[in-house]
Amino acid sequence: MKNWQQYGLMLCSAALAVVAVFCTACRLPELHMQDAALAAAGFILPGGAKEAMEHGFASEETTATPAPAPSSSALPPSSNAPSSSSPSSAASSAPAGALPTKTLDETVTGSIKEMSIGNSGIQYENMWVKNTNKNHTIDIPAVLSEQPAVKIKKDGSVQVLIYHTHTTEAYAGSSRTQDNSLNVVSVGEEITKKLEAAGIGVVHDTTCHDYPSYNGSYDRSGETIQRNLEKYPGIQVTLDIHRDAMGTQDGTRIKPTVLVDGKKAAQVMIISGCDDDGTLGFPNWEYNLRLATRLQKSMSDLYPNLARPLNFCPRKYNEHMTKGSLLVEFGTEVNTLEEAKYAGQLFGDALVEALNQLT
Numbered sequence: 388m389k390n391w392q393q394y395g396l397m398l399c400s401a402a403l404a405v406v407a408v409f410c411t412a413c414r415l416p417e418l419h420m421q422d423a424a425l426a427a428a429g430f431i432l433p434g435g436a437k438e439a440m441e442h443g444f445a446s447e448e449t450t451a452t453p454a455p456a457p458s459s460s461a462l463p464p465s466s467n468a469p470s471s472s473s474p475s476s477a478a479s480s481a482p483a484g485a486l487p488t489k490t491l492d493e494t495v496t497g498s499i500k501e502m503s504i505g506n507s508g509i510q511y512e513n514m515w516v517k518n519t520n521k522n523h524t525i526d527i528p529a530v531l532s533e534q535p536a537v538k539i540k541k542d543g544s545v546q547v548l549i550y551h552t553h554t555t556e557a558y559a560g561s562s563r564t565q566d567n568s569l570n571v572v573s574v575g576e577e578i579t580k581k582l583e584a585a586g587i588g589v590v591h592d593t594t595c596h597d598y599p600s601y602n603g604s605y606d607r608s609g610e611t612i613q614r615n616l617e618k619y620p621g622i623q624v625t626l627d628i629h630r631d632a633m634g635t636q637d638g639t640r641i642k643p644t645v646l647v648d649g650k651k652a653a654q655v656m657i658i659s660g661c662d663d664d665g666t667l668g669f670p671n672w673e674y675n676l677r678l679a680t681r682l683q684k685s686m687s688d689l690y691p692n693l694a695r696p697l698n699f700c701p702r703k704y705n706e707h708m709t710k711g712s713l714l715v716e717f718g719t720e721v722n723t724l725e726e727a728k729y730a731g732q733l734f735g736d737a738l739v740e741a742l743n744q745l746t
Contacts, residue, residue, distance in 0.1 A: 497638040499721050504643045504654055508696045514687040515696035516680070520663040525699055527680060535677040536710035537623045539746045545588040545619035547742075549575045549626050552608040552705070552714075554595040556630045558727055562720040567593055569724060574717050574731040575628045581735025587742060590615060590622075609705045616709070624678070624711040624742070627704065630727060631656065631716040642721040645692045647733060653718025653726040655734050656695040657683055660714075663701035674710035681744070682713070685737040693733055 508517035511527035518525050539546050555563040557570040564570050572593050582589040592615060596607040608627065616622055630653075633641035643654035659679035662669035679697055686694040695716075706712040715734070718727045 499640045501642040503645050504695045514684050517696040519700045520661050522663050530680045533677050536674040537745045539742045541586045544621045545590045547589040547624045548615050548622050550592045552604045553597045558724045571628050574727050577728050577731030578735040585739040612708050625709050627714040629716050631719045633719050640721045647690050651726050653722040653730040654695050656716040658698045658714040660702040660706045667703045669703050669707040671710050682741045685741040689737050690733050
């Protein structure tokens with residue numbers, strides 16, 4: 388009898404375990420599956436990846452749901468900021484009559500976690516690539532061995548276009564502004580200076596694409612790219628310079644930084660899109676990836692940990708318009724402007740090194 392009682396207890400325990408697993412599986416979407424996997428992942432993932440999963444922070448630019456557009460009611464009326472399409476145009480403040488230089492009701496509140504994001508995804512030597520595609524893998528050394536469709540000429544002609552789809556993205560204290568001395572345009576200007584000093588022709592187009600309407604920014608920046616390609620047909624590389632925004636579910640904001648030569652820089656993330664399922668109308672994405680991996684390696688070699696893992700993802704972001712198109716994120720909304728501009732200088736060094744190998 389005792390054996391039968393023990394057997395019965397074992398059956399009941401097994402049944403309860405099955406029910407518990409079933410209930411947990413049903414709740415996985417609301418529990419965020421990464422949390423369920425965290426215990427196992429913690430044993431095999433490097434610190435940066437484990438912390439990313441544990442805190443559940445996500446990038447504004449690469450999440451499936453776009454970041455909400457700034458409310459037009461929160462912004463004072465204004466005419467659009469003028470564009471600058473001449474080669475090597477300097478960043479400048481908005482002229483009289485344009486949007487006042489102020490925070491657009493998007494001040495950051497709550498706690499801030501400063502950290503260096505890295506060591507996640509696929510590693511090759513000292514560089515990392517995060518692949519979020521379902522149908523495409525990446526062999527990093529093989530991609531590095533393939534020639535990009537970029538041929539740089541140092542004959543005074545424009546070879547690089549720098550522009551900003553989300554032009555008003557700014558930094559700590561003023562997360563969105565049309566003052567180009569405070570937003571991502573100032574980062575683009577630092578990159579521009581590095582290219583000019585190296586004798587590489589560049590146009591820095593400061594057209595504002597995300598004000599007064601945030602929605603449709605990529606359509607408008609696509610028009611800016613096309614206008615510049617028609618004006619400067621020798622353009623080989625187009626760089627869309629952004630700043631990211633990252634946070635955890637409890638409202639903590641993520642500030643990615645790295646120390647370079649005793650000075651803090653915002654970390655940088657390159658995004659290279661992929662037509663993963665063939666529906667994006669993006670047939671030449673592999674050429675962008677070739678350039679992206681070379682640039683990622685250049686950054687990693689010159690300034691270890693400056694680069695977050697290269698984001699190889701199933702998105703387009705206007706990268707279909709040339710075979711040398713990339714989107715690059717500099718810090719987040721809680722990095723300082725000085726950290727972002729310093730990152731622009733360092734990235735500019737890595738960019739020059741990569742492009743000098745493609746002359």
